[in-house]
Amino acid sequence: MDVYDAVRSLIVLGTYPAGRPVTELELCERLGVSRTPVREALRRLEGDGLVRAARRGVTVVELDAKALRDAYLVRASLEALTAELAARRQRDGELSPASVARLVEHADLADQATRRGDLVAGARHNRAFHQYVAALADNPAASEVLDRIWDQITVSTRASLTAPVRPALVDDEHRRLIEAVTNGDPERAAAHAREHVLATMSVLAEQGGET
Incomplete structure (x- = not known):
């Protein structure tokens, strides 16, 4: 794992939570590396929207309510696109039965x-599960942007992670998406993906929950 990936993991996994100041020296000591790769990693992470420059080092970004809503809306559009593309590939015979089975497995594990x-x-x-839908779409540009959006949302909503108020509904939404992809129905796949993300956004705005 390179320095960028290591620091990104520390942030996304919550070792350095939203609002936490982080210095270059602290990261150098933790990772056992020099300041040059740490500085480069922090520059990239600032471009990813995960940190912002502070007086000393950086601070892990916490999205405000509007920025978080904006991130969810972008995520909804991109996940609708990747679901549509995955369903198109299924319809055109480009997905193997094993890849569709793997999607079901991801949903099972999450539930x-x-x-x-x-x-x-x-x-x-x-x-x-959501990353695998994007992988099935075979659109690296969309997957890359989605990963950045997911990172921002994860960091900013970690403190509100509580037992989901709608676990059965979340799983049901996943299953409807799987069905649409399996049936090779791009329009339904896109609609289910978009509705799932927007429903999640609405629940989170009220009290937090599963993303």
Whole structure:
């Protein structure tokens, strides 16, 4: 793992939570590297929207209510696109049965972890499910932007991570998306993906929950 990936993981996984100041020296000591790669990593992470320059080092960014809503709206549009593309590839015979089965497996893991109350694992598997939809779309540009949006949302909503008020509904939304992709129905896949993200945004605005 290079320095950029290491620092990004420290932020996304919550070692350095939103609002936390981080100095170059602290990162150098933690990672056992010189200041040059740390400085370059922080520059890239600032471009990713995860940190902002501070008097000493950087501060991990926490999106305000409007910025978080904006991020969710972008995510909704991009996930609608990737779901549509995945369904098109399925319709055109480009996806293997194993890849579709893997999508179901991701949904199963997310649902199982959430129902047993393991919120950290549930969030991790949930993100893996959505990332896999994007992988099936085979559009690297969309996947790259989605990863950045997911990072920003994860960091800014970590403190509000609580037991989801709608675990069955979240899983049901995932299953409808899987069905549309499996059936090769681009329009329905896009609609289900968009509705899922917007529903998540609405619940989070009220009291937090599964992303």
